[in-house]
Amino acid sequence: MKIFVIGGSAGALESVKEITAHLRRSLDAAIFVVIHFPADKKSNLPEILNVNSVWLAQHAKNNTVMKAGRIYVAPPDRHMILENGKMYLTQGPKENRFRPSIDVLFRSAAVSYGALVTGIVLSGVMDDGTAGLSSIKKLGGITIVQDPSETIFTGMPLNALKQVEVDHCVPVSGIAPLINTISETKLKEKVMKKGKEEKLQWELNIAQGQGPNLENMLKYGTPTRYICPDCEGPLYKMNEEKFPRYRCLFGHAMSGESLLNGTADKVEHLLWTAYRTLDEKREMLKNIEENGELKKQHEKIHKQMSAVKQALDLNTENH
Numbered sequence: 001m002k003i004f005v006i007g008g009s010a011g012a013l014e015s016v017k018e019i020t021a022h023l024r025r026s027l028d029a030a031i032f033v034v035i036h037f038p039a040d041k042k043s044n045l046p047e048i049l050n051v052n053s054v055w056l057a058q059h060a061k062n063n064t065v066m067k068a069g070r071i072y073v074a075p076p077d078r079h080m081i082l083e084n085g086k087m088y089l090t091q092g093p094k095e096n097r098f099r100p101s102i103d104v105l106f107r108s109a110a111v112s113y114g115a116l117v118t119g120i121v122l123s124g125v126m127d128d129g130t131a132g133l134s135s136i137k138k139l140g141g142i143t144i145v146q147d148p149s150e151t152i153f154t155g156m157p158l159n160a161l162k163q164v165e166v167d168h169c170v171p172v173s174g175i176a177p178l179i180n181t182i183s184e185t186k187l188k189e190k191v192m193k194k195g196k197e198e199k200l201q202w203e204l205n206i207a208q209g210q211g212p213n214l215e216n217m218l219k220y221g222t223p224t225r226y227i228c229p230d231c232e233g234p235l236y237k238m239n240e241e242k243f244p245r246y247r248c249l250f251g252h253a254m255s256g257e258s259l260l261n262g263t264a265d266k267v268e269h270l271l272w273t274a275y276r277t278l279d280e281k282r283e284m285l286k287n288i289e290e291n292g293e294l295k296k297q298h299e300k301i302h303k304q305m306s307a308v309k310q311a312l313d314l315n316t317e318n319h
Contacts, residue, residue, distance in 0.1 A: 007102030009124025106132025229262030
């Protein structure tokens with residue numbers, strides 16, 4: 001059975017609908033989909049896909065056997081991991097500030113199924129999926145990226161094309177025909193031998209809830225001065241990557257772009273906290289008799305609030 005893993009974010013829904021509506025009914029293959037979705041919302045993606053797809057779409061369930069002719073969708077707030085013919089759902093650390101993460105799905109498929117895997121990156125912001133697509137390519141799988149010129153958000157496809165030597169870059173209308181063709185193409189025995197890499201397996205273990213531990217962090221990464229925007233743990237830069245990737249001692253992983261985005265969010269949160277605290281102090285002073293000394297404090301706070309507001313505006317522009 002061939003394995004197709006699809007990852008997308010903003011703007012990817014219509015592309016997934018287009019792809020799944022044009023699959024051949026009898027392919028010996030299964031499709032696994034991660035689309036970024038808020039953790040506290042209910043996903044109706046399987047029901048949406050079932051309107052036009054000849055394959056049954058459903059949310060993946062933990063520790064269940066995968067079947068051909070099915071479309072499995074990662075539920076909100078769960079990583080989807082493929083291993084030994086089964087699907088596993090975990091609440092491991094976020095990657096690129098997302099759970100489910102496209103990288104986690106792609107990496108697990110690459111490690112378990114090697115050349116049987118095809119990875120597909122669709123519309124989306126930032127670069128979740130790039131590292132996972134690189135793993136698929138490295139272990140003998142096929143890589144496909146939706147043509148950025150037709151995507152609503154070009155970040156994910158452009159980053160994938162920049163960092164990975166992709167096999168196919170096609171419009172969404174060309175992806176289902178590729179799936180049909182790849183599914184029916186037999187692989188040579190020697191090509192089907194899957195390769196496993198120690199570091200990739202270690203990263204999968206983290207997604208399944210095992211701590212990264214300091215010994216392995218030093219083995220696979222180099223300490224940095226940065227802190228994780230999600231938990232404030234120390235960040236390590238992964239050593240052998242072609243593009244910057246980081247992990248913290250608590251397991252969160254992110255690209256350089258995701259780190260910058262997360263740091264900007266952190267700065268904004270701290271600035272708004274400072275602004276709110278200063279505003280509260282100013283209101284307190286209003287309720288106290290304004291002698292000369294207190295009036296000076298009031299003026300000082302006003303200047304501080306103006307400085308913080310300017311910093312907020314600047315952070316927003318750079319973000």
